[in-house]
Amino acid sequence: MNDKISIIVPVFNAVDFIHSCVNCIKAQTYQDYEVILVDDGSTDDSIRVLNFYCTQDHRFQLYRQEHRGASAARNVGIKYATGCYICFIDADDQIAPSYLNDLYQAIGVADSSMCGFKKIDLLSHIDCEVVPQKQIENLEENLLGFYNANSTDWQRYLWNRMFKRTIIIEKNLRFRENIFYKEDGLFVVQYLCASNGLVGCAGKALYFYYRSINGAMGKTWHNFDEKIITNLEAHRLIIEEIRHKGVSDAVLSKSFDQAKYACNWIFQMINQTKSFKWSSFMRIEKIMISILGLREYLFWRTSQLIKLLK
Numbered sequence: 001m002n003d004k005i006s007i008i009v010p011v012f013n014a015v016d017f018i019h020s021c022v023n024c025i026k027a028q029t030y031q032d033y034e035v036i037l038v039d040d041g042s043t044d045d046s047i048r049v050l051n052f053y054c055t056q057d058h059r060f061q062l063y064r065q066e067h068r069g070a071s072a073a074r075n076v077g078i079k080y081a082t083g084c085y086i087c088f089i090d091a092d093d094q095i096a097p098s099y100l101n102d103l104y105q106a107i108g109v110a111d112s113s114m115c116g117f118k119k120i121d122l123l124s125h126i127d128c129e130v131v132p133q134k135q136i137e138n139l140e141e142n143l144l145g146f147y148n149a150n151s152t153d154w155q156r157y158l159w160n161r162m163f164k165r166t167i168i169i170e171k172n173l174r175f176r177e178n179i180f181y182k183e184d185g186l187f188v189v190q191y192l193c194a195s196n197g198l199v200g201c202a203g204k205a206l207y208f209y210y211r212s213i214n215g216a217m218g219k220t221w222h223n224f225d226e227k228i229i230t231n232l233e234a235h236r237l238i239i240e241e242i243r244h245k246g247v248s249d250a251v252l253s254k255s256f257d258q259a260k261y262a263c264n265w266i267f268q269m270i271n272q273t274k275s276f277k278w279s280s281f282m283r284i285e286k287i288m289i290s291i292l293g294l295r296e297y298l299f300w301r302t303s304q305l306i307k308l309l310k
Contacts, residue, residue, distance in 0.1 A: 002032040003084035005100055006165065008077030010070045012040040014091035015049055017210075021091050022053050022060075030100035035060045036077040041067030071175035071183045078168060086163045088184075093159065094208040102202035103162035110135065111195035114161045116205035122212040129205050136199035142192045143247060146185070147254035158184035160207045167195055180227040182234035182262075189238045193245050224273035226280060228266055232287040235259040239291060259291050260300060 007025060011018060025035055037050050037060060047064070054060045063076050074088060085104065089095060099115065106113035116131030136142050146156060167173070171194040175183050192199075239255045263284060270280060289297045 002030070003104070004082065005030065005033040005085045005087060005104065005162070006077070006081035006083030007033055007035045007100075008038065008074055008081065008086060008088050009035060009091055010038050010040055010073030010077070011042060011046055011050065011091045012067065012070070012073075013042050013044045013046060015042075015045045017092035018046060018049050020094055021089065024094045024097075024099075025089070026057065027097050028095075028100045029097050030104060033059060033100060034081075034083060036080055037062045038073040038076045039064045040069065040073045041065065069177065069180055071177045071179065074175050075177065078165075078174065081165055083165060086165050086168065087161070088158050089207075090159055090209075092210055092212075094210075096204070096206040096208075098204075099206040100162075102204060102206060106200035106202040107162060107164075108200050110198035110200040111167060112161055112163050112191065112198075113200035113202060115202040115207060117157070117160045117207035117209055118205045119209045119211060122210060131203055131205050132201045133203055135201045137197070139192055139197040139245065140248060140251065142197060142199060143189070143242060143251045144254065146189065146192075147251070147258055156185055156188075157209075158188055159209070161188070161199075163191060164195075167191065176234070176237070179230040179234050179237075181231040183230075186234045186238055186241075190241055193241055224269055226277075228269065229280065229283055229287070231262050231266065232259065232284060232291075235262055236287055236291050256292060259288070263288055264304070 009021065009025075014021075022035075025033075035057075037054070039047055039050060039062065041064075047062075050060075050062050054062045061080065063080060065072060065076060070090075077088075078086070085107075087100065087103065103113045103115055106115070114132060114136075116129065118127060118129045120127050136145065168191070173187065173190055173194060175187055179186065235255070235258065239252070239259070242251060242255060266284060270277075285297070291297075292300065
């Protein structure tokens with residue numbers, strides 16, 4: 001007997017993409033699902049399109065909220081989900097017909113499953129495909145994979161995974177609504193820390209992620225948004241979570257390295273958009289000091305400045 005799967009789709013001004021996304025869901029070989037569409041205050045014609053699909057298929061439900069971001073929209077979806085499992089799909093992406101079935105079959109005794117994906121970059125026109133090859137056996141392996149972008153990039157994302165709703169509800173896991181970037185990675189780590197650590201593997205590219213100037217990251221590079229600094233706050237909360245779980249020094253070292261990388265990335269973004277603000281700089285410094293400690297942060301920033309001067 002099949003178990004129902006809840007698919008949560010946050011939607012904000014996605015009228016150009018939502019048809020393709022919904023049609024991919026309707027084409028699933030696994031049919032025991034519900035789709036929770038959460039409109040995040042769209043100002044385009046998205047509502048009309050979403051209403052159309054809801055009238056055509058009883059499995060589609062529409063909820064609306066004022067514009068509060070994807071995290072708030074996903075939390076609404078969690079509130080109304082009734083399935084045994086939950087998947088999160090972005091409105092401007094697509095999935096393969098076997099996405100739900102293969103993720104469902106891959107779970108087994110694990111508390112979640114993941115699949116491969118293909119990134120289609122509409123900005124650089126450089127595509128890449130990443131496919132996991134084996135089941136992840138424990139939390140330590142999960143976290144090492146999460147921080148090792150060169151070999152296991154599939155670990156970082158929300159949308160190529162299936163989660164158990166019981167764990168999300170019982171552990172009161174929700175998306176941080178004041179974090180707008182890396183909120184998905186934070187949720188994944190919190191879920192992994194709350195689960196049995198096993199992650200089943202569907203060794204195929206089943207999710208198709210489209211990156212364009214209209215996406216969150218594309219807009220940020222084009223016109224710097226201070227909300228990007230919440231990426232560092234997500235790193236801080238991730239480190240706080242894994243420290244509480246007593247992970248190895250190897251994992252902590254990688255987590256610090258990723259926070260430093262993100263910090264440099266944000267500084268680079270600020271410089272490229274010519275929108276440097278002292279308030280932004282001070283906010284970044286405050287978060288990084290809370291992550292690294294004052295002494296380590298000053299040592300690291302000094303080493304970065306020396307590199308720039310060479």
